[in-house]
Amino acid sequence: MNKDLALPLPLYPFPSLISPLSEQIAADTVKWIEEDFCFLNDKMQYKYCKSNFGKLSARCLPDMPAYERLQIAAKFMLWGTIFDDYFEFKPLDELVLLHDRAMQILEGSVPTQTDSPFFPILAGIRDSLQALMPPSWLKRFSRNVGIWIASMQEEVPYKGIMRFPSLSNFELLREKTIGIQAYLDLIELQLGGCLPDAVMLSPYMKELYRLVSRISAWCNDFFSIEKDIDREPLNLVLVLQQERGLPLQEAYNDAFVIHNRDVAEFMTLQAAVPDFGSYTADVKRFVYYLGIMIQGQNDWYQIDTLRYKQGGFPEKGNF
Template sequence: MHVATADQHTADWLMRFGLVRSEEHLNHYRRQGFAWMVARMFPNAGLEELCAFTDLNTLLFLLDDYLDHQESSASPENRDKKVKAMIDGFIRVLRQPKYGEQSGNPVFVALAELWQRMKKMSSRSWQRDFIQSIVAIFTAAIWQHENVKAGKWPLLADYMEQRQYLGAANIATDTIAVVDKIRLPRKMYEHPLLQELTALCRNTVCWANDLFSLSKEIAHGDYHNLVVLLSHEENISMEEAIVRACEIHDDQVKQFMRLCRYLPNEGPVMKMELHRYVEGLKNIMRANIDWSDYETSRYQYEYEEHVRTHKVREHYLMEAAV
């Protein structure tokens, strides 16, 4: 309903703060359809929330592209300095918004303005958790950056542990509480079952993204990808690794669906809130597939069509059975 308005808002926001270099650069990001991604993930979002989280996700993708560019340009010393300054500054803005307003850095100025809007729609405890989620994202980004700098291939197990943060999937699941106004106490978010469901949601989103982004990452020589690491570590062909990645994805979707049947019984009100949160997780999982398939120019998947359409999507079609 509000998606076209949110898309235009974010385009204006990017231009107002000088986050894009030209009309062509702006159109590059608009073609990626971030407003449609956010709208699919959070179908209950009002216009204010949709604009704010489209701004946020666009900024994170823009920053990811910036950090990727730093891997292939400038001297190692200057590259490290720029990456560290961007990360340190980003986190500092969240803790001290006035720093962003006065920094003169377009990213930090824009973030300070966005953060003020996000604070108005969220609780202080959520804001503290969000900052920690951003720290986790950048910690994972530094881990990847150090691997690339050293020419080191990560262990598959280590990559699978870090991937949800490399893909900022933790930010997506954090957003549910704000957009859907979920009222769950911290002890429920810390419940082992809910933590496992949340991790499975994040991971399956990232495994699907690794399949969708595979062609692009192979072209860029990026080996931080589930398929590439499976092929490398298990000494199998790329085609076999694609099938294995699909199996990992689908097995975890099945596990998610199975665990949904065993939500804690904490009374009717809590049960309703838990159900709404889990529905939010499902929305993210399904939305990621549909957006990647139909609405973004970010991924150009060049491998077997039946692998993508059957293996990656089949279990989402079974959600009604949960």
């Protein structure tokens, strides 16, 4: 990349927190990579260890009341990231089968010997969540997992052939492919209770989920730009460059305008929580933790991980 480019990094006004158990969860994550994901080759296991995903969950979910809850969140984050990397260039028919089987597992199906090795891990995550949260929550969580996995099918016309979508189509797609909606659901593990669907599926919460998904996606795209050039067309900067015929620097600046507008809209909503009756206090805590999630992701990119450095990320054919 041209070293003369001025590519500013995101700054957020939200608190920067980290779990006091961050080192422990980082060590557990390495253990899972070596044991649960032992089907990966040594090169990929090494890269994932250097990605330091445990610290991501420690920053995004810093106030888990019990360590087992942080473990569940961290394992799901690890599982989702590796799943996405592993299958991102697969053909459409295979992605359809993967989605359908993932949903069956989340609904209670028992993995078989013919299943992908990803599915016994997912079943373990499901069982852990089932022991903590009510069926209504698990149904909502599973639906959000399904939205993300299904979105991998929508990427097929673009990935591998460097075909760019229109900006409008990309923005709608990127909200889903970032895959953070189900991870946002895990904030409820910090609340000590479960918010009802009447709250979580309200227009207010849906708009917050949409904005946090966008902000997280744009933040990821800024840090991913070096690895995405000539490899991945689904990056806000590269889509803007293509659609508007801009040099990379100007496309990056335009992407920051979109990002900053979304942050401003999020902050406006964050400061104006509606009256949800007896649930209002918990909604305010949830919305506070959405800001922590945004800040935690950004801190992880800048402090903890090598995933976005040269050689630190999976490339086509690595698996």
